[in-house]
Amino acid sequence: MLKPMSKIHIPTPLRQYVGKQSTVEVKAATVGEALSALLVQHPELRRHLYTEEGKLRAFVNLYVNDEDIRYLQKEATEVKEGDNISIVPSIAGGAESSPFS
Numbered sequence: 190m191l192k193p194m195s196k197i198h199i200p201t202p203l204r205q206y207v208g209k210q211s212t213v214e215v216k217a218a219t220v221g222e223a224l225s226a227l228l229v230q231h232p233e234l235r236r237h238l239y240t241e242e243g244k245l246r247a248f249v250n251l252y253v254n255d256e257d258i259r260y261l262q263k264e265a266t267e268v269k270e271g272d273n274i275s276i277v278p279s280i281a282g283g284a285e286s287s288p289f290s
Contacts, residue, residue: 192216193270197227200278206233220251221264223274238276248279 196212217223228235238249251258252275258266
């Protein structure tokens with residue numbers, strides 16, 4: 190079975206790691222597969238999205254068509270043809286350095 194094509198929307202601070210693209214298209218059946226496909230294309234993103242233990246970083250929020258995956262099936266959330274996956278960094282005030290730098 191062919192995997193559906195989804196677009197991953199890249200936040201501005203991470204675009205330098207994906208050739209300045211605002212979106213990257215991937216073929217995947219789940220959010221986790223989509224992220225894996227993204228990291229195959231752009232391995233330098235891994236340290237910005239995942240901890241050393243391979244867990245998604247706490248400040249990285251993922252949405253499928255405006256739905257927070259934490260309230261769905263997390264990284265096992267299924268994606269369909271044309272779905273939009275958004276990487277949204279948490280914004281916190283008062284920090285002197287960005288986790289994306």
